[in-house]
Amino acid sequence: MERKKQERKKRRRKNDDGDIINDNDDIIADMMKIMNEAAEQDRELNKQRKPAIRVMLQLPYIKAQLKKADMVNSLLDSGILSSITSWLAPLPDHSLPHLEIREALLKQLLDFPPISTEGLKMSGLGKAVMYLFKHPKETKKNKEMCHKLITNWARPIFSQNADYKALSKEEREQRDYEQLPKKRKLSADSDRLVEKQEEKPLRPGDPGYVYRARVPAPSIKDYVIRPRWNVEDKPRNVSSKKQLNKFQQLQRAFNERKKGSKSQAAVSVSIEGRNMAL
Known part of the structure; x- marks a missing residue:
């Protein structure tokens, strides 16, 4: 069935x-x-x-x-x-x-x-x-x-386009550029401008040539590798004196006190002028 x-x-x-x-x-x-x-x-x-x-x-x-x-x-x-x-x-x-x-x-x-x-x-x-x-x-x-x-x-x-492989190299670069943030777009534009200027440097008389000093502008590039530091660090001044222990410190203080007591001792002066170096 x-x-x-x-x-x-x-x-x-x-x-x-x-x-x-x-x-x-x-x-x-x-x-x-x-x-x-x-x-x-x-x-x-x-x-x-x-x-x-x-x-x-x-x-x-x-x-x-x-x-x-x-x-x-x-x-x-x-x-x-x-x-x-x-x-x-x-x-x-x-x-x-x-x-x-x-x-x-x-x-x-x-x-x-x-x-x-x-x-x-x-x-x-x-x-x-x-x-x-x-x-x-x-x-x-x-x-x-x-x-x-x-x-x-x-x-x-x-x-x-759903297929990313179907795009040409120029289309992929343009698509990546459009998806960049605003700051990165500005840096990319400046890089393109520099490349064009390096290819054909402007000369006096060419359109776009400026006869004046340019105002310096801050760089907006993103640095990936940190520049190498050229200045070597100087070693700190380390005291060559040895640190005294507590006994040595007390002994030094006693000797200094002893010297002070000798300098402050009373001197007897003769009214008659005895024992005076003439």
Whole structure:
């Protein structure tokens, strides 16, 4: 019986492609119904302070259906992005959905073809991914996937080429120059001007030659290697005298006191002039 059913399915696919499209439409409609109902049930459970497990129960089936390559375009056309947004959106108590749900859906979104700006706005998927990217409790791995998604979606808006290798050398240099900060741009402009002046130095009579002294301007270059210091440090004057210990200090103080007492001794003077050197 199973073989006959499979043969009938093969014959129907060979005979009429419209049957396959109708089958996919039915599957997608069931998927969206399951996803929307599970998301609504989880919101109600969360309001009642109960575990929100309906989405987790349906996650294996939805992952298997989203991975089917022949259904991707039909999924996007049918509005599956709105259902994905309902699974990624925070719950009523502002808590994030389960980690497995976020990881599985973000990985699948990376495998999807480029999504139009209108599709992102209508489904609210762009806001949901940006919310996860900025959330402080989101994991580093998920934030990296969110950043990739945001970058991929922003390229068509800013007319940026997704393939960096396809750009020429001049285009890459110009692109890097445009992304530099303002100060670095000024230094790059000055470097270009110096290179042009070195190639063709101006002479008296040439346009642009100035017959006056230029005002010195501060350098705005970023130095990577520190210049070598030419002045050698002079060694500090170290006293050659040995430090005396406490006994030697006391002995020196005693000797100085003794000398002072001798110089201040009283001298007897004779009124009659005795013992005077004449």
